[in-house]
Amino acid sequence: MKGFFIYQLLSYFRSLKWIPPVVVYFIWVFVFYTYQGVPILSSYSVTSVALVFISTWVTMGIFSLENESEKQLLFVQLSSKLRYLYGKWCICVLVITLLLIFAIFYPILIQAFKLPVKPIHFGLTLYGHFYSALSGIFVGSLFSATAFAQKKYSWLAAMLVNIIAVxxxxxxxxxxxxxxxxxxxxxxGKLTTYFQKGDEIVVENEGILFSLWAMIYIILSFVIATRLFLRKES
Incomplete structure (x- = not known):
């Protein structure tokens, strides 16, 4: 599994498919924080929403590295289709985590915010970006690793799903x-509404219940994506 992980990582970077999404996200963050004295959470909500689309883009690129015959050969070498799927997801998480770290710490380093970032701000920001990343990975997997990948305009359909979600x-x-x-x-969309309420955080029962529902949703999403992948490859 370690060899597959390294092989996939090197294949992705050699393919240069990472350049468009990474460059677009870096430029987006640079341009967005051109102004100083911006609010914390509402600013982070913008970069987290952008991360949904970038995560989908990265995921679909990673799942398109091999043709059908190469993929079948990897299934044999790994002795498990699930190892193939989980290995792909690990690469997605690694690449997107680097973007996530940049989006969170860049504005702090240039002192772009009008207020100091407190631990609760950092915690909510980390949750929001990581959740957005997972959502993007799920949508990207749905339209590149399941039967939906065989549909025409699957890339546009994936982006449409993200737009509706936002x-x-x-x-x-x-x-x-x-x-x-x-x-x-x-x-x-519901997640971003909590980021738009201002930087004075008030923990409410509604927010806690939503966080629980959001995590249940993402867990079920990956379970469904796994089953759809196995059905396609059966």
Whole structure:
């Protein structure tokens, strides 16, 4: 498994598929923090939302490294299709974690915020970015490692899912009938609403319950993605 991990990491970097998403995200963060004295949580919510799309982009790039015959050969070498899937996910997490660290610490280093970053700000920010990253990995996996990958315009469909996830709260406010169908999408929109409430943190029961639901959602998402992957490769 260690050899597969190193092989995948080197293959990804040699393919140069990492350059577009990484460069776009770095430029986005640099440009966004051009101004000084910005609020903490609402600023971090913007970079976390952007990370959803970048994570999907990175994930789909990593899952497209091999053609079908090469993938079948890796299945044989690993003696498990799950090892292949989990190895891919580990590479996704590693690459995106580097972007996450940059997004969190860059504004602190240049002192972009108008208030000092407290531990609770840091904790919420880490949670928000990591959750956004996992959501992006799930969507990217869904449209590159399951039967949905065989559909035409799968890349655009993945980005559409992310867009709906981000704007879901606004859609629910305008069309309440969409409330239950939108539960099928990652709750990114709801997450960002908590970041928009200001830098004075008040822990509420609603926020705690939402955090629990969000984690249950992401766990179930990866379970579903795993089953869909195994079904496709059976």
């Amino acid at each position: 704007v879901s709260e606004g859609m629910i406010e305008r069309f309440t009938i969409l409330k239950w169908p939108l539960y099928l999408f990652p709750p990114i």
